Amino acid sequence: MPMPPDRHDPFSRTELALLATLLLAFVPLVLTALHGSAELLDLLRSEEGPLERFAAFAWVAVAVAVLAFGGRSRHAVALALIALVFCLRELDLHKIVAGESFLKNAFYRDDAIAPADKLLGGLLATVTLGILLWGLAINGRAFWRGRLHRRAWGRIVVAGIVLLVLSKVFDRMPAVLAVDHGIVLDETVKRLVNLQEEWLECFVPVSLGVAAWWRARA
Numbered sequence: 001m002p003m004p005p006d007r008h009d010p011f012s013r014t015e016l017a018l019l020a021t022l023l024l025a026f027v028p029l030v031l032t033a034l035h036g037s038a039e040l041l042d043l044l045r046s047e048e049g050p051l052e053r054f055a056a057f058a059w060v061a062v063a064v065a066v067l068a069f070g071g072r073s074r075h076a077v078a079l080a081l082i083a084l085v086f087c088l089r090e091l092d093l094h095k096i097v098a099g100e101s102f103l104k105n106a107f108y109r110d111d112a113i114a115p116a117d118k119l120l121g122g123l124l125a126t127v128t129l130g131i132l133l134w135g136l137a138i139n140g141r142a143f144w145r146g147r148l149h150r151r152a153w154g155r156i157v158v159a160g161i162v163l164l165v166l167s168k169v170f171d172r173m174p175a176v177l178a179v180d181h182g183i184v185l186d187e188t189v190k191r192l193v194n195l196q197e198e199w200l201e202c203f204v205p206v207s208l209g210v211a212a213w214w215r216a217r218a
Helices: 013-024 026-035 038-045 050-070 074-090 105-109 115-145 152-181 187-217
Strands: none
Touching: 013 026, 013 152, 013 187, 026 038, 026 187, 038 050, 038 187, 050 074, 050 187, 074 115, 074 187, 105 115, 152 187
16 A cells, blocks of 8 residues: 655665665675785776676666656656666766767866867767756656655665765765875775775666666555
8 A cells, every 4th residue: 555645665675685785795895905806906997897887787777677667758768868878977988089078177178189079079968968957857856746755765766866976976086185185095995995986886776776666566
């Protein structure tokens, strides 16, 4: 029986399983950062490595799941497009123009990049940003108005968004600390931060896929 909209769903076994998976993975990540071989660390942190490829595949699976369970509504299409944007990001296609990321300010300040490439990069960045803003706007509004954060699957979505942001913090943290604040992290800490980022990039789409499946059952 569905819960009334002003009530919170009880904490579920699915949420517990996802939380346990997230936390238990920390142990092998620490062991790998401390004792893993250079070859293993390079493989796990590589843009061509298995974690990056799994994350890309998982985002495609999220897009398929959203469309399969949500139909062709604008909300489902918007979410599927967002998932595909993140898939393309994992595949490094944001560097398809001049070999640099057109999503960064440095791309447009680099005198070595031709004006035509900067124009193309700007157009692609505008389309990408437009998809993200449109998708987040219409789905965020529906999510908030429906108080869907009170549903168990909605809590998974919120947690996934928080973890996605955290993964980007981990991604940029070593460079920002070193360049902007003169703080150079210990090599082991860098390894752990990098591995945690890669793990979260895999975990987030899986958890969102679970939320999409659960939403269809609700």
